[in-house]
Structure formats: C-alpha cells, structure tokens
Amino acid sequence: MASLITGIAAVVALDSLNNSLQDDIERNAKELLGADLVLNSTKQFEGEVVQAIDSNFSLAGEAELSSMVLFKNTGYTRLIRLVALQGDFPFYGELLTRPENAYEQMKTGKFAIMDDALASQYEVSSGDTIKIGNTYFPVAGVVTKIPGGGGLAATLAPSVYISLGELDSTGLVQFGSRINYSMYIKTNTEEETTQLIKNVEPLSKKYGYSYETVQARKEGLGRGFSSVYRFFSLLAFVALILGCIGVASAVHIYAREKRDEVAVLRCIGSSGWQAFAIYFIQIFILGVIGSALGAIAGIGIQQLIPVLFKGYLPMEVSFNISWTSLFMGFIIGTIVSVLFSMLPLVAIRFVPPLTVLRADSQATRVWSKTRMVAILLIIIFPLSFAAYQTKSWLTGALFFAGLAFALAALSGVAWLLLKTVKRFFPSQAPFVWRHALANLFRPNNQTQMLMVSIGLGAFIIATLNTVEQSMLSQVEFTGNENQSNTIMFDIQPPQKDGVVKLMEENKLPVNQVVPIITCRLSELKGKSVESLQNDTTDSVSNWALTREYRVTYRDSLHKSEELIEGELHKRISGKDSVWVTISEGMHENLNVKLGDSLVFDIQGVPLKVRIAGIRKVEWSEDPPNFIFVFPAGVLENAPQIFVTTTRIDDQQAANRFQQQLVMAYPNVSLIDLRLILNTVQALFNKLGLVIRFLALFSIVTGLVVLAGAIINSKFARIKENVLLRTVGAQSRHITQITLIEYAYLGLFAALTGVILSVGGSWLLTTYFFEITFAVDFLELVWIVAGIVSLTMLLGWLNLRDIVRTPPLQVLRKET
Known part of the structure; x- marks a missing residue:
C-alpha cells in the first residue's frame, strides 16, 4: 500500500497541477496579454499601420530597451529593461503598485516605478532618485503585479517603468539604439479582432513587424508549460514504476509465505483458482484502499507545488481540485495493484498439496495462458502510461x-x-x-x-x-x-575614444572595439523581399527576410569563429566586389549557399554582396558575435555604433568604473x-x-x-x-x-x-x-x-x- 500510495500521489499531484495551469491559462489569457491584439516592431510604426486601426479602438503604446540605471542613494549601477508606457495599459488584468497611486503618478509627471525585486535588491524606496540616461527620476513606488511580467522575467531582466513622453529626455533614443515598440489594441468584439488581424496582416509582412493575439499567447504558454509538465510527469512515471516494483516484490514474498496455507486448502478440496481468488481479492481490496489514499495525498501535495513554483510563473496558480486527476489516479492505482500482483499470485494455483508433508516440495512452473497474459499486460501498461504522460507514442516508447x-x-x-x-x-x-x-x-x-x-x-x-x-x-x-566579462554597447562614434580612454584610466584591458552597422535585406538571390513574401512556394522564413541585421567588418576570424566552408570575407576588384561570410545555420534559414547574392539596405543605401564562406560560431564565447561579417574597406563610412569589451575581476573596481561610465556617457549600456x-x-x-x-x-x-x-x-x-x-x-x-x-x-x-x-x-x-x-x-x-x-x-x-x-x-x- 505504501509503494502504491507514493507512486499514485506523484502522478495525481503533477496531473492536477497541469490541469490547474491549463485552466488558468484558458481563463487568464487576456489578462496575461493585457489587450486583444498587440503589434510589435523594432522601429516606430508607420502612418499606414496607424491608419489601418479603427479610431473606435482603444490604444496604448510601449517602447522597451536596455539601459543603465544609477541608484543615487547608494551609487550602484545596474543594467535594466527600461519600459516607457503610454495610454491606459493594461486593458485587461491589473497593474498593481505600492503605493496604489504610483502608476498614475508615473503617467502624469517625471516619475519612475520599478519591479519590487529590483527595489528590494538595491534598497530603493519611494522618494529616492534614480538616473536613467541624462534624466533623474524620483521613484514613485514599486510594481507588484503587471500583465506578462514579474516572476521569472523580473529575475532575469528587472524593469523600470517611465512615461513614454519622458523617453526622449533621457537621450537614449539615438542612432543604433535597439528599441522594441509595441502597440496594445482593445477591440469591442472578437469579430472586430478577427477583422483587424486581416487588415494588419499584409502590413506586417510589408514592414516586418509581428503581432500577437490572445490565442497565440495562450498556445505559447500552453506549449511552455506542457514541456515542463512532460519532464516532471516522467519523474512521476518513474515513481509509479518503482511503486509497481514494490507491489510485485511485496506480493511475491507474501505469496511464498502463504504456500503452506494454500497447500492445506488444496488438501481439503480447494481448486487452484479458488486459492488464487482468495489472495487476489485481498490484494485487490488493499489496492483500492491504497489507490484512494494515494489520490487524496496527491491532491494535498498539489496544494504545495504552486508554493514551490511561486516566482517562476507570470500568473497566480489556482488551488482548484482536479476531479479528473483524482479519478485517474484511483483507476491507475487499482490497475497497478491488479497487474503487478497477478504474476506472483499465479504461482499459488500450482502449489501441490504434498507441500503439507514435504516442505521442500516446489510448485511446478507452468507457462499458463494466465501467466502469459499477465506478462503481456505488464509490458503494455508502462508503455501506454508513458505515452499518455508525454502525449506522444514515440516519446513514450523511447522513454519506456x-x-x-x-x-x-x-x-x-x-x-x-x-x-x-x-x-x-x-x-x-x-x-x-x-x-x-x-x-x-x-x-x-x-x-x-x-x-x-x-x-x-x-x-x-x-x-x-x-x-x-x-x-x-x-x-x-x-x-x-x-x-571578457564586461560589455559596453550603444557607443556613438564621437564617444568611442572617450570610452576607451576611460577604460585605460581605470587600468582595464581593451579587449575589443567592434563597429556595428544596422541593415535590412532588400533582395535575396536576385528577388526582392516583397516578391519572396508574396511567393507561397518559397521556403524562406518571413522573420529572416524582414529582421534587422547587425553586422560588422574585419579581415580576420574572431576566436569564437571557425571557417567550415568556402573562403574568408574579402573585397576584390570587379562588379561583385564585396564577399561576406554567414554564420552556420542562418544560411539554411535564408536558403543560400556559396556564391549566392544578397542586397542589403544600409540606411537607405543598397549594397550588393555575395556569400564567400560559412562560419561556425560559438555564440557564448567572447561576445559580440555576428551573423554576417563584411570585409574591411566597405562599411567604414556607414552610420555605425561601437561595442567594446574588457575584463574586470574586482567588484569595487567594477562599481567605480560603472559609476564613471554612467555619469560621462549615460546612453552607453553595460553588461x-x-x-x-x-x-x-x-x-x-x-x-x-x-x-x-x-x-x-x-x-x-x-x-x-x-x-x-x-x-x-x-x-x-x-x-x-x-x-x-x-x-x-x-x-x-x-x-x-x-x-x-x-x-x-x-x-x-x-x-x-x-x-x-x-x-x-x-x-x-x-x-x-x-x-x-x-x-x-x-x-x-x-x-x-x-x-x-x-x-x-x-x-x-x-x-x-x-x-x-x-x-x-x-x-x-x-x-
């Protein structure tokens, strides 16, 4: 019973948690998104996009970028996610702050609010001052709940929120700044949402932005939690299999100890099936009781699991009892008790009456139909249950x-x-x-x-x-x-020498000074991006065609790169003079090979290039690393920003340098x-x-x-x-x-x-x-x-x- 209870409790607890998560996602999808439809772009939305939206719809805007923040009360600095909000966001769900009026205060004046965890970590309270870019912001309060935020997101990327109208005053919006824009739209009916999606979908392909619906957010969260559930459910599956082993082991020993009693029953006229039925009914009743207790224990444990997951989920998990999980655990436990006790109990049928007189008399091993059926069912049950837990016969079979x-x-x-x-x-x-x-x-x-x-x-x-x-x-x-363990980016060309000098004054090594140019594709293998988007037979992903690429130029390989095919990027005389290299994997996304042509739109100037080679890139090794690398002598006069890297091992030296950098160059961000x-x-x-x-x-x-x-x-x-x-x-x-x-x-x-x-x-x-x-x-x-x-x-x-x-x-x- 104890073996059964622990295995069934694990299965019921996790299945009940999964059902609660799915129900919460279904119920709170709009609250998690904050609107009926969200448009996302890496540049400000064109007028054509704004005109396509009905004026009767409610709109809210957001601009999100990475920036440094200086906490004036302590002098510490930190890279944060700066979120500039405009309008009545969110339309669904709640944005809760402490004090309650902090969000309204932020929207009406030059105030900032921040994630509660960030404020606690750096000992910031209401009334303290922080510096973002060129501007000082009094802190109006902290955010305790926001749609799509908090939890794990706040741990990895803590956020500071300001009014969108104050973003320009910070001086952070400069050439090369990576800013993500979002437009939140509230419609009146689902039919209006569907029609609006049809209106903006052609524009999304034309201008290279994306959109997210409530259903897409729901499916995305469902897939994410489903992967986690499958992993944890396999742990529950292992616990159940161990419980099966425990049941089989206990019944095996029990059956051997009852051989003398069975022999006596056989002597007074009992058949083998009657002897088998006596002990099978005992085990079955114990299995039913154990299954019921295990299912109830699983529901109890399910109330504890959300406490452990607190801080990882973007929403509150309900504590609702899943009757489906409870019933499933009871049925599975009963099946387990029957299946895994059947095989050891079958031997009782063949205990000879002579055992009463001769203790060494052994039961004859007979491969009866009952034994063969029991073995077959014992094999089928774990396989079927693994497939059920993973929602895939292939995955279940492989795990089994x-x-x-x-x-x-x-x-x-x-x-x-x-x-x-x-x-x-x-x-x-x-x-x-x-x-x-x-x-x-x-x-x-x-x-x-x-x-x-x-x-x-x-x-x-x-x-x-x-x-x-x-x-x-x-x-x-x-x-x-x-x-390198410290990276500075968004350095403007006039600031490059000053940042390098500041590093040298602090006796820090200048490991890399890398130019970065932003550009987009306008042609691929002689076809325009627009024609490729309209070609339904083309296999190139839309995101690969419309994304903003950040490229650099140099005449050598970085230590994180290896040339695996073709030649190094180069510039030669002639019509096709510029040959670039592309990272491994991206050549498959763009469906290009050596010698294929591309045309980049570099701040309005078209530049035709050809693929000279393919590089294998270890992206985590000494960043920054790039998808495309150009040869020197081509992009030097293009609008660009710089990234520089160094290594700082002493924390005090790091704090001192970061403070000097923020004060001298507030637009420069540091990782x-x-x-x-x-x-x-x-x-x-x-x-x-x-x-x-x-x-x-x-x-x-x-x-x-x-x-x-x-x-x-x-x-x-x-x-x-x-x-x-x-x-x-x-x-x-x-x-x-x-x-x-x-x-x-x-x-x-x-x-x-x-x-x-x-x-x-x-x-x-x-x-x-x-x-x-x-x-x-x-x-x-x-x-x-x-x-x-x-x-x-x-x-x-x-x-x-x-x-x-x-x-x-x-x-x-x-x-």
Missing part, C-alpha cells in the same frame, strides 16, 4: 525503452556485483563480517530486487544532480574562460557577465530545489520498496537469528551482523545506481543538452552515504523485534 534498459542494466550490474563478491568471498574475515556478507545470498532474500529498486532511486537523483551541475558548470565555464552568472546560478539553485522535490517521490518510493521488502522478510530473519542465539550468539553480534548486511546492501545498490548515472548523465549532457559534461564527485559520495545510512536505519528499526523475540517462542512455532 530507456527505463527498461536502465532496469536491465541495474539488474545486470547487481547480479555481477553479487557474483564478484561470492567469487572473492573473504573467508579469512571475522565471523560477523563473513556472516553479514553471506546473508546477501540467503534463499528468498530479494537482494537483487532490493538493489534494483534502491539503485534506480540512486540513479535518478544522481543523474538529476549531475545534469544540474553540468548546466551550472557550463555557465561558470563560459563566464570564467571568456577573455556585467558576472552579475548574469550570479543571477542564473541563483535561478538554477531555485529550480534545482523544485526538481529535487519532485524527484523525492522516486526516492521515497524506492525507500518504501526497501522497507517493505525488509519488513516482509522479518519472520525469516527472526528464525535465522534465533537459531544463532541458540548456538551462543549474543544480541550485539546479531545487531552487528544485521547492520553490516544492510550496509553492504545499501552500498552495492547506491554504487550500482551512481555508476550508471555517470554514464547516463554523460549521454544526456553530450547528445541531448549539448553542453560540457561536469560531475561533482563529492555530491555523489554524499548521495551514496545517504542511501547507505537510510538502509542501515531501516534495518536497525526492523531488528528491534528480532532481538526482543525469545528463542524458545520461535523454536516452538508459537509466533
């Missing part, structure tokens, strides 16, 4: 195959370890150690089953731990190995990769807590399986240890033997799971996540030590009754 391989590997390694120990048995060791080790080979000891179940729990937690460590190490590796590293690391630590909590179901189920097997074998151990006491063994000897035996068992099981987890983690990180494999062996040692300790604790708790039982009571069979 992987789990089957893991179980087979665990069983094989456990068998090999036992054979190795038996082959090299320490015959010269003291009696206590020898007897404890020999107990692993005792008949009916279930050693291999225990090692598989506990080893699988160790395998899961060790694999999750190693994958998490690899992700963290990947971020740390990128931050530590890069030549501190160390701050990003710390933010991501803190995020991983929080997510790791959630993952460990959900993986705990598997571990607890594995421990329940262990405890169940230990308790079920108690009577056999009582008889064995009583015999030891009758020949002179003392209670302390029995305690030592038992604890050492369980130490062996826990150690072998943990080592089996952890060794396999290292190989499994390497495969996952290398081929699935495609990150650098990293393992923390100290944490793996702690996992092994924890499993060994828990196994010994369970063995000791089980031992107390054994030590207290009088030898004569067992010898006379009075128990």
